[in-house]
Amino acid sequence: MSGGGNTRELRFTHFGAAGWSITDGETVVLLDPYLSRVRFQGRRYGPHDATEIPDDPRPVIKIDEPAGSDAATIDRHVPKADYILLSHSHFNHAMDVPYIANKTGAVVIGTESTCNIAINGGVPDAQIHAVRGGEDYDYKTFSIRVIPSLHSALSCKLYKDFGTVPLKDGDTPLRLDEYVEGGTLAYLLRMGGREILLFGSMNYIEREVEGLRPDVVFVASAPPRLDIHDYTGRLMRCLGRPPLVVATHWDDQGLPFGAPQDKALAQTPAFVAEVKAASPETEVFVPPHFQTLVLDARGAMRVAE
Ligand SMILES: [Zn+2]
Secondary structure, eight states: OOOSTTOOOEEEEEOSTTOEEEESSSOEEEESOOOOOOEEEOOSSSOSBOOOOTTOOSOEEETTSBOOOOHHHHHHHOSOOSEEEOSOOSHHHHTTHHHHHHHHOOEEEEOHHHHHHHHHTTOOGGGEEEOOSSOEEEOSSEEEEEEEEOOOOHHHHTOOOOSOOOOOSTTOOOBGGGOOOOOEEEEEEEETTEEEEEOOSSOOOHHHHTTOOOSEEEEEOSGGGGGSTTHHHHHHHHTTOOSEEEEESOSOTTSOTTSOOHHHHTTHHHHHHHHHHHOTTOEEEOOOTTOEEEEOTTSOEEEOO
């Protein structure tokens, strides 16, 4: 927990899925930036196929086929990045990492699988920091505690996604099904005099976060959370009932940007109610795509104008 006189305004912009841009006005840290919104088909866990909508212009990408990044969308929304944190290596978190890291020069921080995605995508070795969970790294303008964590129990606990993203030869792109989870991490980001706890999937290891007192928690909030015992309540209590919660990973990632998210949004009041039941004073935000939240120097959060 912070406070005091050295706090600076922070801005958080939501990229959909578990994706965020976080900045103190100088350094830009991304989390799980996935903007390509692939129209996938044949996924083994979670939704099998991307949700169908009329007149979807996107090509269908079968799970055993490679997919390219949507450079135009990324260029529009990610002008700058200094660091990219990855919770895990599924394509809907990590596939845009090489394009963004190569374009911006950002340092990629993640598991062996995340590092392999970066290496396969031609990211220079000097821009790849491998972590396993447990590290506490100083980066001068911020620091991160890397927290061992867990992936959500997709498909009613039938989820099994073992292994590591392979290193490929030459220019062979990764197929969608080669983006295995590769382990899951959470991050405690200390920046601008604040502590921000970041999750990218609907699970956590209670003993790894017990006793943390973050100013803001980004909680993955899609319905697979309901496969976890008292998911929201346990988290709120072990974090000492944090003042601010931001719902992340609430959307239907199979839909392109601009498509209605009504069905996914309709599920979010239940999550907000769970937070409120465990921690009535907590303020909860459910940001739509590309909304920016501002945490001001006094510790109040608001939607940017
Ligand atoms: Zn995942």
